Amino acid sequence: MKATKKIKTIKDLNQTIQSYIQKRKSEKRPVLTVSAGTCGQARGSLKVIASLKKAISKEKLEDKVKIKVTGCHGFCEAEPNIIIQPQDIFYQKVKPKDTSDIASQTIIKNEIIDRLLFSDPISKKTVLKEDDISFYKKQKRILLGDNALIDPTDINDYLSIGGYSSLTKVLSKMAPEEVIEVMKKSGLRGRGGAGFPTGYKWEFTRKAKDTSKYIICNADEGDPGAYMDRSLLEGNPHRVLEGMIIGAYAVGAEEGYIYVRDEYPLAVKHISLAISQAEKMGLLGKKILGTDFNFRIHISKGAGAFVCGEETALIASVEGRVGEPRQRPPFPAMKGLWKKPTNINNVETLANIPLIVEKGADWFSKIGTKGSKGTKIFSLVGKINNTGLVEVPMGITLKEIIFDIGGGIPGEKEFKAVQTGGPSGGCLPKEKLGLPIDYEGLTEAGSIMGSGGMIVLDENTCMVDVAIYFLNFLRDESCGKCLSCREGTQRMWEIVKDISEGKGKEEDIQLLKELAQTTKDASLCGLGQTAANPVLSTLRYFRDEYMAHVRDKTCPAGVCKELITYLIIPDKCTGCLACIKVCPQEAISGELKKVHVLDQEKCIKCGACFEVCQFDAIKIE
Amino acid sequence: MDIQELKVKSFVTKYNKEKKALISILQNIQEEYNYLPQEALRIVSETLNIPLINIIGVATFYRAFSLEPRGKHLVTVCMGTACHVRGGPKILEEFERKLNIQAGETTKDKQFSLEIVACLGCCAIGPVVVVDGDYYAQTTIRKVGSILKKYMKIKKKNESN
Numbered sequence: 001m002k003a004t005k006k007i008k009t010i011k012d013l014n015q016t017i018q019s020y021i022q023k024r025k026s027e028k029r030p031v032l033t034v035s036a037g038t039c040g041q042a043r044g045s046l047k048v049i050a051s052l053k054k055a056i057s058k059e060k061l062e063d064k065v066k067i068k069v070t071g072c073h074g075f076c077e078a079e080p081n082i083i084i085q086p087q088d089i090f091y092q093k094v095k096p097k098d099t100s101d102i103a104s105q106t107i108i109k110n111e112i113i114d115r116l117l118f119s120d121p122i123s124k125k126t127v128l129k130e131d132d133i134s135f136y137k138k139q140k141r142i143l144l145g146d147n148a149l150i151d152p153t154d155i156n157d158y159l160s161i162g163g164y165s166s167l168t169k170v171l172s173k174m175a176p177e178e179v180i181e182v183m184k185k186s187g188l189r190g191r192g193g194a195g196f197p198t199g200y201k202w203e204f205t206r207k208a209k210d211t212s213k214y215i216i217c218n219a220d221e222g223d224p225g226a227y228m229d230r231s232l233l234e235g236n237p238h239r240v241l242e243g244m245i246i247g248a249y250a251v252g253a254e255e256g257y258i259y260v261r262d263e264y265p266l267a268v269k270h271i272s273l274a275i276s277q278a279e280k281m282g283l284l285g286k287k288i289l290g291t292d293f294n295f296r297i298h299i300s301k302g303a304g305a306f307v308c309g310e311e312t313a314l315i316a317s318v319e320g321r322v323g324e325p326r327q328r329p330p331f332p333a334m335k336g337l338w339k340k341p342t343n344i345n346n347v348e349t350l351a352n353i354p355l356i357v358e359k360g361a362d363w364f365s366k367i368g369t370k371g372s373k374g375t376k377i378f379s380l381v382g383k384i385n386n387t388g389l390v391e392v393p394m395g396i397t398l399k400e401i402i403f404d405i406g407g408g409i410p411g412e413k414e415f416k417a418v419q420t421g422g423p424s425g426g427c428l429p430k431e432k433l434g435l436p437i438d439y440e441g442l443t444e445a446g447s448i449m450g451s452g453g454m455i456v457l458d459e460n461t462c463m464v465d466v467a468i469y470f471l472n473f474l475r476d477e478s479c480g481k482c483l484s485c486r487e488g489t490q491r492m493w494e495i496v497k498d499i500s501e502g503k504g505k506e507e508d509i510q511l512l513k514e515l516a517q518t519t520k521d522a523s524l525c526g527l528g529q530t531a532a533n534p535v536l537s538t539l540r541y542f543r544d545e546y547m548a549h550v551r552d553k554t555c556p557a558g559v560c561k562e563l564i565t566y567l568i569i570p571d572k573c574t575g576c577l578a579c580i581k582v583c584p585q586e587a588i589s590g591e592l593k594k595v596h597v598l599d600q601e602k603c604i605k606c607g608a609c610f611e612v613c614q615f616d617a618i619k620i621e
Numbered sequence: 622m623d624i625q626e627l628k629v630k631s632f633v634t635k636y637n638k639e640k641k642a643l644i645s646i647l648q649n650i651q652e653e654y655n656y657l658p659q660e661a662l663r664i665v666s667e668t669l670n671i672p673l674i675n676i677i678g679v680a681t682f683y684r685a686f687s688l689e690p691r692g693k694h695l696v697t698v699c700m701g702t703a704c705h706v707r708g709g710p711k712i713l714e715e716f717e718r719k720l721n722i723q724a725g726e727t728t729k730d731k732q733f734s735l736e737i738v739a740c741l742g743c744c745a746i747g748p749v750v751v752v753d754g755d756y757y758a759q760t761t762i763r764k765v766g767s768i769l770k771k772y773m774k775i776k777k778k779n780e781s782n
Contacts, residue, residue, distance in 0.1 A: 223740070224703075
């Protein structure tokens with residue numbers, strides 16, 4: 001990227017944006033787009049990029065094609081993938097050795113390489129273009145779509161898709177109050193979990209009387225199983241910055257913080273780079289674009305505490321203290337960071353702002369349901385065919401997401417439940433698949449929208465084990481300030497753990513319910529108030545499974561270690577020695593081509609033999 | 622390990638000796654020394670004029686900080702929900718068996734530290750394991766041994782040099 005020049009007026013920025021838009025339009029060379037978010041990199045995209053560059057130079061195509069490295073496109077299942085324009089060819093699971101064929105066959109001879117095309121689990125067809133994949137068909141990718149278009153490390157690439165034109169619109173034509181009115185009218189609600197209307201939140205901070213105010217971007221995406229904020233920060237950091245700058249203008253803040261998880265190194269890198277580019281261009285700093293508006297942004301890195309996603313705990317952490325929540329009111333809009341009025345918005349919320357400014361409140365409010373407007377990004381993970389980030393209009397049903405977009409459950413297993421909303425959410429069974437997704441609907445069903453985690457569970461998932469998982473997480477992450485949460489999560493975990501080990505009693509279920517209610521009623525912050533949800537929702541919909549553990553001392557899903565045994569099925573065992581080699585306990589014995597024998601005394605139920613057996617000769621009872 | 626007073630002080634002055642930067646300063650110290658040496662914390666306490674007990678409070682509250690020296694290689698196993706339902710706990714157990722330590726501990730030869738993380742946000746490719754910043758996707762019990770071997774090799778290579 002060329003050295004960035006400081007832009008001094010709104011007019012100059014508009015001209016610069018136009019020139020980059022033109023430059024993009026006039027690009028006639030084929031463009032090879034490689035996705036390289038954290039997931040892509042974990043699957044080897046950096047090696048693919050390196051070998052692609054070599055292949056291109058070997059064919060002497062350096063000046064004839066353009067390689068673009070982008071963030072995550074959302075379809076994690078197919079990573080690393082390469083999209084070739086103008087034909088729009090979608091190659092998936094590309095390996096470094098494939099790149100020479102891509103250069104010599106597809107680029108030079110315009111031939112399609114069949115082995116790299118995606119085979120759709122729903123239509124059972126081989127698909128050429130990304131748009132034709134069923135995974136994308138029901139999505140509405142107003143936020144994520146741009147990830148595939150831009151190099152996140154280049155501010156000019158963001159300008160070339162019209163980036164920062166919403167900022168010029170706001171600074172040249174709109175008073176802060178007008179911006180707030182647009183947000184109120186749009187119906188945008190906070191995407192971090194609670195769903196508070198963004199426009200009203202901004203208004204509270206705007207109206208608070210004080211000399212200095214702050215805006216914070218909450219990028220402490222702590223819900224296990226949710227990663228849309230990471231994807232936005234990695235793949236389109238300037239959109240988040242633009243939203244934050246507009247927010248600062250609206251609420252009257254001159255200083256802002258992005259509180260981001262330290263567990264997201266690539267997101268930290270890209271957002272830090274974006275800030276320094278925006279500073280150099282004059283989009284952050286003093287007298288931005290020649291106006292009287294001053295604004296600067298600092299990065300504050302979290303250090304691994306889930307509770308810091310709660311806004312008062314987050315503020316304590318930015319101040320350099322232990323991240324314990326405090327009583328509200330006063331709300332941060334009145335007394336926040338250093339006791340000054342502070343507005344806190346989630347990453348995805350802020351990414352929506354430039355779009356609403358550009359396209360208008362009416363455009364936004366036409367998407368979605370009566371109470372929940374716009375789109376929501378969900379991370380569709382767990383026991384699902386098409387894993388990835390899906391962006392859908394509010395009001396779509398769970399069934400559409402899991403079966404039409406997600407392609408159903410792998411291995412023809414039975415769908416059991418879907419867990420939404422992270423540790424504060426709940427598990428919804430098959431009967432709830434028709435539920436249209438919005439803030440209210442999910443809450444009524446006993447779960448929550450949360451930040452958008454959607455973990456699909458199949459018949460091999462034990463619901464008691466899922467409850468233990470979340471309780472273990474919560475007892476670990478409880479900051480310990482409120483006794484009800486500190487002890488409540490611990491005792492609930494102990495009770496459910498006893499149940500999973502076959503030590504449960506029937507009266508435990510009632511005790512659990514009482515404990516859950518107390519934890520909910522007596523805790524200060526969202527963590528404790530919702531800590532019982534995973535237990536209550538699994539009890540509500542999967543009581544039979546709990547009772548099987550309590551009464552029959554069995555785990556129907558075959559998960560809870562104390563209640564299962566691994567057995568070798570003699571008819572299926574081919575005597576291949578594979579399980580003998582992997583068993584860490586030397587619990588399996590036998591000779592080549594003779595049925596193996598498992599010594600139950602020695603078995604520690606690690607599951608290594610089950611994983612390695614290719615003949616389904618190991619069963620769980 | 623020698624704690625250089627000047628080094629620690631430079632981290633503090635980098636943030637203009639501001640108390641609000643405590644977490645960032647601790648992150649810098651940990652990057653440098655691999656853990657938070659007591660001596661370094663004393664220096665921070667004196668320079669920032671924050672009681673040592675408050676610094677220890679912060680250092681023990683946040684999961685990312687370690688008060689014990691950690692091994693040369695850091696193995697982090699993701700315990701996120703998606704990794705959990707795909708067998709994450711079994712992967713952790715295999716690491717515990719292979720390294721003969723529990724999560725949160727360091728091997729006697731100081732080569733490996735084993736830690737867990739609540740979620741790395743790579744849920745689609747779970748179970749995920751990260752060793753020294755390298756991501757391993759869709760790990761299985763069988764892969765654990767070969768992942769570890771890679772880093773043991775590095776150790777041997779360095780020794781022979």
